[in-house]
Amino acid sequence: MAKQYDVLFRLLLIGDSGVGKTCLLCRFTDNEFHSSHISTIGVDFKMKTIEVDGIKVRIQIWDTAGQERYQTITKQYYRRAQGIFLVYDISSERSYQHIMKWVSDVDEYAPEGVQKILIGNKADEEQKRQVGREQGQQLAKEYGMDFYETSACTNLNIKESFMRLTELVLQAHRKELDGLRTRASNELALAELEEDEGKPEGPANSSKTCWC
Amino acid sequence: MDQSVAIQETLADGEYCIIAVQGMLCEGDSRQSRLLGLVRYRLEHGGQEHALFLYTHRRMAITGDDVSLDRIVPVSRDFTLEEVSPDGELYILGSDVTVQLDTAELSLMFQLPFGSHTRMFLQEVARACPGFDPVTPDPEFRWLSRYRCTQLQSQLPTPHGWNSAPGTWPGCARIGGGRYPSRNGLWGLEEARSGAGSVLFGGGAVDQTGLRLAEVARGGGPLWGRSGRRGRRDEEVEEAGREMSAAAGSRERDSAGNSHFDDLRPNGKGLLVDQSSWGQDKPEDLLPRQNKSKSEITDMVRSSTITVSDKAHILSMQKFGLRDTLVKSELVQKEEDYTYIQNFRFFVGTYNVNGQSPKECLRPWLRHSVEAPDVYCVGFQELDLSKEAFFFQDTPKEEEWFKAVSDCLHPGAKYAKIKLIRLVGIMLLLYVKEEHAAYISEVEAESVGTGIMGRMNKGGVAIRFRFHNTSICVVNSHLAAHTEECERRNQDYKDICSRMQFCQVDPGLPPLTISKHDVILWLGDLNYRIEELDVEKVKKLIEEKAFQTLYAYDQLKTQVAAKAVFEGFTEGELTFQPTYKYDTGSDDWDTSEKCRAPAWCDRILWKGKNITQLSYQSHMALKTSDHKPVSSVFDIGVKVRNEELYRKTLEEIVRSLDKMENANIPSVSLSKREFCFQNVKYMQLQVESFTIHNGQVPCRFEFINKPDEQSYCKQWLNANPSRGFLLPDSTIEIELELFVNKSTATKLNSNEDKIEDILVLHLDRGKDYFLSVSGNYLPSCFGSPIHTLCYMKEPILDLPLETVRELTLRPLWTEDDGSQLENPMEIPKELWMMVDYLYRNAVQQEDLFQQPGLRSEFEHVRDCLDTGMIDTLSASNHSVAEALLLFLESLPEPVICYSAYHNCLECSGNYTASKQVISTLPTFHKNVFNYLMAFLQELLKNSAKNHLDENILASIFGSLLLRNPAGHQKLEMVEKKKAQEFIHQFLCNSP
Ligand SMILES: Nc1nc2c(ncn2[C@@H]2O[C@H](COP(=O)(O)OP(=O)(O)O)[C@@H](O)[C@H]2O)c(=O)[nH]1
Numbered sequence A: 001m002a003k004q005y006d007v008l009f010r011l012l013l014i015g016d017s018g019v020g021k022t023c024l025l026c027r028f029t030d031n032e033f034h035s036s037h038i039s040t041i042g043v044d045f046k047m048k049t050i051e052v053d054g055i056k057v058r059i060q061i062w063d064t065a066g067q068e069r070y071q072t073i074t075k076q077y078y079r080r081a082q083g084i085f086l087v088y089d090i091s092s093e094r095s096y097q098h099i100m101k102w103v104s105d106v107d108e109y110a111p112e113g114v115q116k117i118l119i120g121n122k123a124d125e126e127q128k129r130q131v132g133r134e135q136g137q138q139l140a141k142e143y144g145m146d147f148y149e150t151s152a153c154t155n156l157n158i159k160e161s162f163m164r165l166t167e168l169v170l171q172a173h174r175k176e177l178d179g180l181r182t183r184a185s186n187e188l189a190l191a192e193l194e195e196d197e198g199k200p201e202g203p204a205n206s207s208k209t210c211w212c
Numbered sequence B: 001m002d003q004s005v006a007i008q009e010t011l012a013d014g015e016y017c018i019i020a021v022q023g024m025l026c027e028g029d030s031r032q033s034r035l036l037g038l039v040r041y042r043l044e045h046g047g048q049e050h051a052l053f054l055y056t057h058r059r060m061a062i063t064g065d066d067v068s069l070d071r072i073v074p075v076s077r078d079f080t081l082e083e084v085s086p087d088g089e090l091y092i093l094g095s096d097v098t099v100q101l102d103t104a105e106l107s108l109m110f111q112l113p114f115g116s117h118t119r120m121f122l123q124e125v126a127r128a129c130p131g132f133d134p135v136t137p138d139p140e141f142r143w144l145s146r147y148r149c150t151q152l153q154s155q156l157p158t159p160h161g162w163n164s165a166p167g168t169w170p171g172c173a174r175i176g177g178g179r180y181p182s183r184n185g186l187w188g189l190e191e192a193r194s195g196a197g198s199v200l201f202g203g204g205a206v207d208q209t210g211l212r213l214a215e216v217a218r219g220g221g222p223l224w225g226r227s228g229r230r231g232r233r234d235e236e237v238e239e240a241g242r243e244m245s246a247a248a249g250s251r252e253r254d255s256a257g258n259s260h261f262d263d264l265r266p267n268g269k270g271l272l273v274d275q276s277s278w279g280q281d282k283p284e285d286l287l288p289r290q291n292k293s294k295s296e297i298t299d300m301v302r303s304s305t306i307t308v309s310d311k312a313h314i315l316s317m318q319k320f321g322l323r324d325t326l327v328k329s330e331l332v333q334k335e336e337d338y339t340y341i342q343n344f345r346f347f348v349g350t351y352n353v354n355g356q357s358p359k360e361c362l363r364p365w366l367r368h369s370v371e372a373p374d375v376y377c378v379g380f381q382e383l384d385l386s387k388e389a390f391f392f393q394d395t396p397k398e399e400e401w402f403k404a405v406s407d408c409l410h411p412g413a414k415y416a417k418i419k420l421i422r423l424v425g426i427m428l429l430l431y432v433k434e435e436h437a438a439y440i441s442e443v444e445a446e447s448v449g450t451g452i453m454g455r456m457n458k459g460g461v462a463i464r465f466r467f468h469n470t471s472i473c474v475v476n477s478h479l480a481a482h483t484e485e486c487e488r489r490n491q492d493y494k495d496i497c498s499r500m501q502f503c504q505v506d507p508g509l510p511p512l513t514i515s516k517h518d519v520i521l522w523l524g525d526l527n528y529r530i531e532e533l534d535v536e537k538v539k540k541l542i543e544e545k546a547f548q549t550l551y552a553y554d555q556l557k558t559q560v561a562a563k564a565v566f567e568g569f570t571e572g573e574l575t576f577q578p579t580y581k582y583d584t585g586s587d588d589w590d591t592s593e594k595c596r597a598p599a600w601c602d603r604i605l606w607k608g609k610n611i612t613q614l615s616y617q618s619h620m621a622l623k624t625s626d627h628k629p630v631s632s633v634f635d636i637g638v639k640v641r642n643e644e645l646y647r648k649t650l651e652e653i654v655r656s657l658d659k660m661e662n663a664n665i666p667s668v669s670l671s672k673r674e675f676c677f678q679n680v681k682y683m684q685l686q687v688e689s690f691t692i693h694n695g696q697v698p699c700r701f702e703f704i705n706k707p708d709e710q711s712y713c714k715q716w717l718n719a720n721p722s723r724g725f726l727l728p729d730s731t732i733e734i735e736l737e738l739f740v741n742k743s744t745a746t747k748l749n750s751n752e753d754k755i756e757d758i759l760v761l762h763l764d765r766g767k768d769y770f771l772s773v774s775g776n777y778l779p780s781c782f783g784s785p786i787h788t789l790c791y792m793k794e795p796i797l798d799l800p801l802e803t804v805r806e807l808t809l810r811p812l813w814t815e816d817d818g819s820q821l822e823n824p825m826e827i828p829k830e831l832w833m834m835v836d837y838l839y840r841n842a843v844q845q846e847d848l849f850q851q852p853g854l855r856s857e858f859e860h861v862r863d864c865l866d867t868g869m870i871d872t873l874s875a876s877n878h879s880v881a882e883a884l885l886l887f888l889e890s891l892p893e894p895v896i897c898y899s900a901y902h903n904c905l906e907c908s909g910n911y912t913a914s915k916q917v918i919s920t921l922p923t924f925h926k927n928v929f930n931y932l933m934a935f936l937q938e939l940l941k942n943s944a945k946n947h948l949d950e951n952i953l954a955s956i957f958g959s960l961l962l963r964n965p966a967g968h969q970k971l972e973m974v975e976k977k978k979a980q981e982f983i984h985q986f987l988c989n990s991p
């Protein structure tokens, strides 16, 4: 197995309390869904290893408390993130309206070059829908973000959105990575004959975007 | 220079320094060089334990004399050595590696030089860490007891102590002073003769004084047994590997420049430290929780810098080495899940060509089977017997024979040459069918010459590779000649086995040896002869084709049967006549002077599973040499990967590692997260407690500062303890203590501050929990400004909060506007109440203002004042007197305003000027001052009873009425004196 370099970075989930941030995280890392809502009080994280374009990526995903009164503190975590999910609930107009506020917090507190992606969660709740798909798309376009409607409940677009944000972050850090890549290939000149084993299809090859 | 050699000299029998690295121990700002040696000890029952030995050293350590043991850190279950990222930096090529060593007892930070040697060191240490497998017993580290003084033995903790018992136990050690014989000699058992230096175990305060080397006397040890010898061999192999890697390490070091320690950056423990804590205990392995007092627990916590700052964004891979290793080993373990066995045909041939060039076509040898083999392994010996070939390693014969072989491979397929390796006359060629080339990987070739100069034409060459998922090693050897050299041949075989080492793709892994392969094919002129029969008898048996009978006299057969050589190898039945020695160009036995007896010199053996020999034969048709070529065709079952299943297995492994890792993130549950403190009163402690219940991962917790704040909570709050260490499944009670005093009361009155706070409880390498504190404060006259109180005609608690807030925020100099309207009181009614009470009850009280009051009575006084129910006031005179003093002390603006402080001191002694200063005070303050002076004078009239005099009162009230605007507490003696003198004047003179 040609040894590749690995990358570690942080993604952050933000949005109103109850929009499904914790569920999105659980679905992605453990493929589980719990319908009970125990609101996150503090910040929690989980690790996940994925492969994108042959790069082993380890992501630390931070789940934050959404409640108003903790926001002064949770904002302080933004600056440690390389990628941020802005999550609203399609069955809550209010959570959608609040995205604007969340975006301005991100602009203020997150590092420059942080990658953002807009998520309209609970896409399975079609009958309770208050926010149209186009509205989500429109907002994402305004802010120059990618947009996904997801459902932690039915596992819709979960992997896709996490992969997408990961890709965006990798793209944004392409220079640093290329540096590592050159070095790695120097070290591995001996391994020429090695077949390209150990490259699972799945997540790795599902990302067709060529960013290098 | 491999410094583990120096360390090894100080070690005892059975201890082996696997690898050493020189680094900098960082303690605060100090940097001290330390030699870190990873020492392994083999246990009798087969297991092994490790410890990290830290040495101080002079110069670069060359011998044991250069090092002296500083402390020993056993590699116990709670031992971790992890790379941490320098603060807020991206990975920098060539930068030092900062590592953090943690155990339950101690925490050390080292900087190690950049390079593969450090990398290797870290990998070795990771390997040495006891796993989390609950089946393996906890390491006991009994062997380390030799480093402790005998007299301290009684204090040794239980064997488990190394793993989880907190605390430290300094002990004494005997350390060899480098007087051991060379490593090749026999080491005796040691006995301590006298005084020993003390060595720190685990953690604790460094004992700098006791690091003298102990004198060690050696007694004669037992002779090496058979097993002992085997052990040594093992270590020699490891040593050889280490030398190689050390050389590589120093190369890197040179190219990176020699200034590893020049550039010392401050380090923080990065949040992005690899979270995998593989060394963690499962709960059932741990000792039952020990009951510790809070202070003990907090003592164990090192002061850690918490990572609110931004950390490295993207880190390089290297810290995932451990993870990679785990993935690989899991893949190997689960190989059966995603591979199936498929047969491939291997042709293996050996030919001693006696220095000849190819003169005949090799087809009869190489192409005798119908089916085209998938793989060709073709070996030659005595390719070139010339001196030039020996000394210059170059021979035209290589090309000639390579071509001869290539031309005669089976025409039924196209072949790709994978590798050619030659050592003087020993050459090995590996070809595979073109279509298989893509499945050949990790090709390495090595050679080993045996014997000393002059015998270097003997030895072996080998090619190792992976074919699909099976590792294969092909060895071609030419062993020592002559009938009587049987032992020598066996030795040559062993030398080849031990010295043949292949690099691994991952430079951190130890080199591979021949025996580590799934399939081994061994061919060559092994030179074993037929013994005990005279030449004629041998020839007769051959004529009769009585090969079975003859075989009984074959040295290789007897040596293998005696397990002296080729252990575990198989050879097919010999159904062909001996292949040596013929007159060149014929099938006639040797007619030369020497008249060698015929022998089966040329052989093919194998080792491994799923191998079927289809043929084993010689080829008499070839007459170029005095040997006949031999061939064997095998069907070898190779593990072929089902890509679909492989992908699934890999994903599963990665997923389960992630899962394990997530399960290893410290996590606790809190019995309570919201705390409401109701009706908080001035100087009245309120406590709310909660418990932290730890999950399954031992962890450190700490309340951390919120960004831009100086402490983890508001000034009126305190968490006790505010940090600590939790064992799995253990619980700790935390008390939140709320206490409002003079420095926090005013802002609570004015509502500039509220009983509201959020505390961040941080778990080291884990989550953060938010605790919210809320409540309400009952305003009090204590902490309220004089003028505010003067405007409050109602008791403060009867006023709406909004009014209290407004009045508290009212500036000091507002007396003129609207004061008429509001008709303020001249002095605060609360002051009047207290003074009046004392005037009525206490003018004759002995030791007034000098005896302390009672806390409970103070609370009562406060409540009476704040509710206006002065009639119910019943307290001792001393308590009321103290309340008065507290009242004055809590005034945010002292009676003599800060702005007048310096003026007062200046004119102290000049009564007229002093009165002048007083007259400039704001009215309410002036009133209060005069009122107090009048009261004090009244007291002095009763000095016969109450024993008060001007000096006592001046010293008590001087520092209350006059407070230094810059930090009131630390009044200089001179200032104090002047303040007293200032008050003194007013006590002696009538106004
Ligand atoms: N129908 C539906 N419910 C969801 C989905 N995601 C989350 N929920 C529910 O929404 C509630 C809040 O989810 P949670 O993840 O705790 O929200 P958070 O406060 O943003 O972390 C829970 O009761 C979840 O079961 C979803 O995709 N579909």
Ligand SMILES: [Mg+2]
Binding pocket: A018, A021, A022, A023, A038, A039, A040, A063, A064, A065
């Ligand atoms: Mg949540």
